[in-house]
Ligand SMILES: Nc1nc2c(ncn2[C@@H]2O[C@H](COP(=O)(O)OP(=O)(O)OP(=O)(O)O)[C@@H](O)[C@H]2O)c(=O)[nH]1
């Protein structure tokens with residue numbers, strides 16, 4: 001039975017990531033940008049998990065894009081993916097959310113939210129047994145942070161699927177707006193009961209990562225590069241469901257979140273650069289696996305040398321990888337005295353293997369090796385990441401700066417949100433077993 005995945009993309013950040021993501025997924029499932037399948041062997045692919053088959057036999061993604069600002073949606077409708085993405089499922093308003101959670105949720109968001117929820121219900125009705133609703137946006141702006149909460153609340157009607165998020169959170173030194181911290185804390189709080197797992201990404205980390213990965217680059221790193229990287233991560237995390245033989249997404253997340261509330265995960269992708277493309281190393285997964293456990297191998301600015309891994313899922317993809325290789329690599333990782341795993345977790349690493357060669361969208365400036373590995377992990381140093389958001393929130397709120405823009409919100413909502421996120425931070429703090 002097909003277990004479908006629905007994806008929602010909100011705001012400028014989400015919609016621009018959608019453009020890159022669907023190009024990547026279409027290549028992986030051998031679907032042209034006109035929606036026509038060119039796969040020779042249907043058995044190894046299950047395109048209907050993420051694509052809907054139309055009456056004429058072509059495919060269109062099971063997704064909805066929405067933004068209160070018309071520009072990102074208009075450029076998607078006229079862009080490279082204009083024949084792949086169904087315009088019916090891209091909803092736009094007339095005016096953006098002004099970088100303000102309250103404006104994006106209660107003012108401009110209200111003009112399109114009913115329409116978006118209707119489209120999401122349609123997407124659900126078109127599924128046989130939807131297993132996951134993944135949503136992608138930035139927590140920093142007005143529309144993604146504000147409106148997404150109302151859209152995901154449809155989940156209350158359909159409890160049988162999980163919701164996962166891939167979101168761009170504020171960067172420590174490359175922030176573009178002070179209100180990002182209000183929007184982020186308010187968003188994290190309003191999503192806390194609606195989302196089962198949150199993948200934390202920041203542009204600063206991916207920017208530096210892209211600088212290293214794209215050798216011989218002639219011009220600067222752009223959002224297109226960062227979005228291509230996020231797409232590979234998202235592709236890596238969903239590949240278990242998309243190809244036969246992989247573990248279900250639900251299994252993955254169940255093993256990663258040992259305590260309620262501790263659902264902020266980091267990810268890391270290894271294998272998409274030239275770094276490992278020399279000598280015999282390419283023929284073995286060990287260097288890729290070891291690289292995943294370096295101190296800064298995370299999707300957001302965090303120090304993995306501090307604290308410990310609660311759980312880590314290592315998702316391998318490649319034709320020539322054997323389960324025995326994986327077992328040996330992970331055995332060595334667990335025996336490595338430099339790495340700390342929670343003392344209470346008897347089996348802190350979970351692995352999965354898809355024996356299909358990785359592929360990459362033609363427009364991406366990254367390169368893939370013959371194998372790729374994605375780490376999805378829960379690490380106690382997430383406490384410092386959340387603390388950083390709280391500290392910046394406090395700096396603003398002490399003077400109540402910018403609060404007057406949040407017209408439809410009461411002081412109490414700010415305080416409550418801050419309190420709830422502090423509790424999440426405390427969960428991470430209290431789980432460290434090696435003090
Ligand atoms: N990775 C990535 N980040 C983006 C992109 N576009 C914007 N951002 C980041 O997203 C944050 C702002 O969020 P937006 O998505 O622009 O905001 P929005 O949800 O459209 O909200 P409003 O415009 O306020 O209604 C900033 O931190 C930007 O740096 C993108 O294409 N890729």
Ligand SMILES: [Mg+2]
Pocket residue numbers: 011012067069096097141143
């Ligand atoms: Mg916008």
